[in-house]
Amino acid sequence: MQLEKIIQKLKEKGCKITPQRRAVIQSLLNFSKFPTALEVFNDIKATNPDVGLDTIYRNLNLLVEIGIVNSINLPGKDVKVFELSIDGHHHHLVCLNCGQADCLDYCPIDEQGLQTAAGSEFQITGHSLEIYGYCHKCKSALK
């Protein structure tokens, strides 16, 4: 199970496993989309009304630091959404209407060719590709 594996990693880093920390991870696992901090908060509040939003932020940031989660900022919005990054390199299909982001296990980027295009002045370490458009639901709804 994913939860335990992540908790294991946290323990290795010397972090304590509190109920709210466990809840944050569990919540991320449950979401079928990439939630904002607020959405995680509301999700957890349902079963655990005493959590503070700041605790959610602190835990999300911790997970980002550890490398278990990455934060993506959607264009236009000033919110970040959080994604469990258990799997490796991939990109996202971001719906411009509802904000839903899905993973796309396909990377058209040729780092080698990119480095050539960028020239030797700039040392490439990574890239982020977000693909914008409309998801199935929104595509039909907007018609």
Place this chain on the structure above:
Amino acid sequence: MQLEKIIQKLKEKGCKITPQRRAVIQSLLNFSKFPTALEVFNDIKATNPDVGLDTIYRNLNLLVEIGIVNSINLPGKDVKVFELSIDGHHHHLVCLNCGQADCLDYCPIDEQGLQTAAGSEFQITGHSLEIYGYCHKCKSALK
């Protein structure tokens, strides 16, 4: 000159050309990097101490709406930087250390192949590719 061309476009949209609006455009033209709203503000304040930061924001947003400028959000930071988009489709080399962003006139994306990979459920309308790494200055400085 670029300034006049942009002003022409604004006039077509029925916008008035105020000194501060002209100053915002001129400032964007002058910058050798992509500035934040605050940087544009400070630049303009030097010669025109009475402008309000809000006017800068309003004008930048106007220019974004008209399509003359696009706003990019840097990873990690919660600021947007603004770029004159006189030229067409291109991407950016973003320095993770100093935040400087340069244009890269190269696009490795094959929209066709991408659409195939995404499947027919999702209708692609565009994409954003940011390339991260270290610029020449920071590369040597960090060594």
Place this chain on the structure above:
DNA sequence: CTAATTGCAAATAATTTGCACTCGT
């Protein structure tokens, strides 16, 4: 003239932080 634009100050919105208290180990 008159609608767009401005500057100011106050309002939001997202996120962070200081602090005393609590809880995991």
Place this chain on the structure above:
DNA sequence: ACGAGTGCAAATTATTTGCAATTAG
């Protein structure tokens, strides 16, 4: 017990908005 973690409220940061006064066309 001890320090990491929490909840609260206040602080910060980036940006937006209401409004009365100003100004471009």
